[in-house]
Amino acid sequence: MRPLADLIRPDTIEDVVGQKHILGEGKLLRRLAENGHIPNMIFYGPPGTGKTTVANIIANKTDKRLYKLNATNASISDIKDIIKELGSMFSAGGVLLYLDEIQNFNKKQQQSLLKFIENGEITLISSTTENPYFTIFGAILSRSSIFEFKKLEEEDILMGLKRGINILEEYTKKEITYDENALLYMARVANGDLRRGLNNLELAAYSGTDKVIRIDMDLAKECTQTSGFKYDKFGDNHYDTLSAFQKSIRGSDPDAAIHYLARLIKSGDLLSICRRLLVIASEDIGLAYPNGITIVNNCVEAAMKLGFPEARIPLAQAVILLASAPKSNSAMNAINKALRDIDTMDIGDVPLHLKDAHYKGASKLGRGVEYKYPHDYPCNYVKQEYLPEKLKNSIYYEPSNNKMENRFKEHLGNIKGKK
Structure with a gap:
């Protein structure tokens, strides 16, 4: 047949x-x-x-x-x-x-x-x-x-399974009855793949020798075993999942983030998970919670030492921490702006007073002569120019509105307001 x-x-x-x-x-x-x-x-x-x-x-x-x-x-x-x-x-x-x-x-x-x-x-x-x-x-x-072509919906697969039952009855000369919930379960675990659902249905239909086959929940589960979850860690699906993983953490949704972590864990690609978590800790959480990357790094190291399946636990800890933490991308924005200027502008030379002066004759070249040592001044701060002349009005770091960076902003404002 x-x-x-x-x-x-x-x-x-x-x-x-x-x-x-x-x-x-x-x-x-x-x-x-x-x-x-x-x-x-x-x-x-x-x-x-x-x-x-x-x-x-x-x-x-x-x-x-x-x-x-x-x-x-x-x-x-x-x-x-x-x-x-x-x-x-x-x-x-x-x-x-x-x-x-x-x-x-x-x-x-x-x-x-x-x-x-x-x-x-x-x-x-x-x-x-x-x-x-x-x-x-x-x-x-x-x-x-x-x-x-998109993954089929449960109702589409359910329709296909019912059509399949009619065909099987004709070919096997058996009567096939079913519980609606059992057939719905088979449609659900097919995970959008009608062929998989039909293969499972066929297995159920040939599972007994009686003239009447009853597909109940027990038989449905026995014939399906696990869902038809597919994951190709070298294909397009891998990058879609990593993207959804990071966007869920960035969007402060720990439930969605844990879901996509579970998908990545099923792929067995521990290295990609760890690399992405370390990136997120700085790119999306950053200065809003500076200790985040330290904790995440410790979780990542633990996961790498443990391997799967135990690695799932410190990974879940890191994901929930990052998804629940305050967010800031100010550090990433700052370095991106600075790199963009280097690529697109004449950035000029390092100011003379900041140049290395730890060699004989440096002062004769004007190196470091006018440099002011901040620790010699109140609040460890003295006003002087650090950027090259051509960039002296550039602003790269713009604090995000969060508790930690508001403290940084207040501190910088306080010391720079002093003479």
């Missing part, structure tokens, strides 16, 4: 589960599929979201000769075999090439298609689970329309 995920594959756009943002009534991809005018397209999104199904439906609406390749095991010779068919009686209407997992083709393999895409002899529909802007050759991108 064919796998359920293959048996259930729809033949029309109307029967495709989910993706209403591109396949709903009046949406662009649906209009293209219906009128048969097929441009070069890239389908981008997670597994089990309908990319291959939609490509097949579109291909069947054309008079082009259809070829299918999977870039994980195809080669240049496979492309050459297709090119040989161009212009023959077998491809009089042109060729439509469906190339799955195109990110696995290297630049040279992708370039081999360019000439034929440009002159229209080959229409390319490719799919990828990775961000095409990172993995696909720019010339292919510029000649293709990109459609993003």
